Amino acid sequence: MRHHEVRERGTVPETLPDTVRGATVVAADYFHSYSVVGLLAVVGVLFVAVAFGAGRLLRPVVPTPEKLLTYECGVDPVGEGWAHTQVRYYVYAFLYVIFAVDSIFLFPWATVFAAPGYGAATLVEMFVFLGFLAVGLLYAYKKGVLAWT
Numbered sequence: 001m002r003h004h005e006v007r008e009r010g011t012v013p014e015t016l017p018d019t020v021r022g023a024t025v026v027a028a029d030y031f032h033s034y035s036v037v038g039l040l041a042v043v044g045v046l047f048v049a050v051a052f053g054a055g056r057l058l059r060p061v062v063p064t065p066e067k068l069l070t071y072e073c074g075v076d077p078v079g080e081g082w083a084h085t086q087v088r089y090y091v092y093a094f095l096y097v098i099f100a101v102d103s104i105f106l107f108p109w110a111t112v113f114a115a116p117g118y119g120a121a122t123l124v125e126m127f128v129f130l131g132f133l134a135v136g137l138l139y140a141y142k143k144g145v146l147a148w149t
Contacts, residue, residue: 091140091145092145095137095140095145095146098133098136098137099133102129102130102133105126105129106126109122109125109126113126
């Protein structure tokens with residue numbers, strides 16, 4: 001929306017100074033962009049709501065005892081629903097997260113390291129960060145977490 005278009009529509013009073021009038025035009029363009037996003041979000045939510053509502057109205061409802069059973073991989077459930085999981089799997093997950101975070105920080109660091117004025121400071125910071133990761137890996141090794149059995 002151009003400045004002269006807004007003036008022709010009469011949305012911005014002519015008595016305002018040019019700087020205020022220009023700021024009003026910029027604000028109108030800014031909020032127009034968000035209104036388009038908001039409208040798209042509302043249409044998306046309505047589309048999903050209508051789809052779920054239509055599915056609920058059109059599906060056949062014939063409950064049978066077999067349909068009400070708990071189903072898991074074609075095997076009838078036997079016993080309790082609680083199962084023991086070994087803690088070592090959680091430790092593997094934590095170790096994976098540690099090294100995933102490590103790679104997330106290493107890639108941006110590699111791009112900034114080449115920029116002028118960042119070399120020594122970022123190098124020291126990265127070695128401190130890698131030192132913390134090494135201590136965590138050493139701790140996991142000492143506890144025997146990394147031993148495959």
